[in-house]
Amino acid sequence: MKEPKPWVKPALELGPLLLFFAVFMWKRGETVTLWGQDYTALVFATLVFIPVLAVATLIQWKLTGKLAPMQIATLVLVVVFGGLSVWLNDPRFFKMKPTIIYLLFGVVLGYSLLAGKEWLRLVLGEALPMDAEGWRKLTLRMTLLFFALAVANELVWRFMSETTWVYFKTFGMPVVLFVFLMANAGLYKAHALEKTDEGAE
Template sequence: MKDTKPWLKPALELGPVLVFFLVFILRRGETTVIAGQEYSAFILATLVFIPALALTTAIQWRLTGRLAPMQVATLVLVIVFGGLSVWLNDPRFFKIKPTMIYLLFAAILGYSLIARRNWLQAVLSEALPMDAQGWRKLTFRMVMLFLALAAANEIVWRTMSETSWVYFKTFGLPVILFVFLMANAGLYRAHATEPSADDKGE
């Protein structure tokens, strides 16, 4: 893996989301005509978000030489559901995209628990060294988190305004994920392992 600045990865991941938010807020209540078709601010923001995410994902792959499976899955679902929203001029498809992503992640991690394969450990072990029991506990908690996030997304977009959903997607979900990671600090400490001799020699 190529060395990159520590701030670059989160900047690339958050960049498209902030672009979506700014386009929506700046054009909220207005319509944009493209090729004779009127689009709301939400659809316009979605139209901008799709290539922005594709670009930042390509940059990450170019800089690091690899992409996490979840990044690839997210990009595919964004293209599919975002594309449907733009093509059909219907924001509902893009709003259910987070639900599909979180259910997919929950299913993948849930299967890894049943199959007794620590896929989460394979992805994050370098940054977070823990024993096998710690990874099983964290995986189970993340399955529960993703199921709760899927349910929360459905409740918000179906019962609240479009603006409320945009704020929830842009700021609420990242805050929830951050709080979840911080709340598991005790788990990280209790199951922490020492770096291997090979790691120490690198």
């Protein structure tokens, strides 16, 4: 299978989210009427986001032949909670979706840590070759991060404006995850398999 160009994967992952943001900002403060039903800008943006994310995920699977567990779980929860928001015309379900996703990831990683499993290595092992202790530390840190993000999402959508939540979802969460991964550079270096093979601690 031919490897897709480097920009394709980020475009397929970020494109639907940026489109969601653009549609929301375009219709913010307005009511969109479809099939005799009035929708807020957020619900309308969610209606656009669901099929676009599904198509982007399908294209990525066709191009690479695989999907990460996180991508599959995200798509399922977007369809379920986004669909409920559109069907019931209630944006709260979609706002709760990140909370459910991060709680799910936190619980799964927490269980893997307690059970002595290295599930995170199965997902990131090719990109980050580390020893068992490195994966244990990274799993613990990511578990705490996901629980913190779940709490943060609840606080933002319940106590701040809808626009603030959209900014937080579109830009805040990805930036936090990026900063987290960069902040753990020392961990990756200290537990790299190459150093282990050379006898380094």
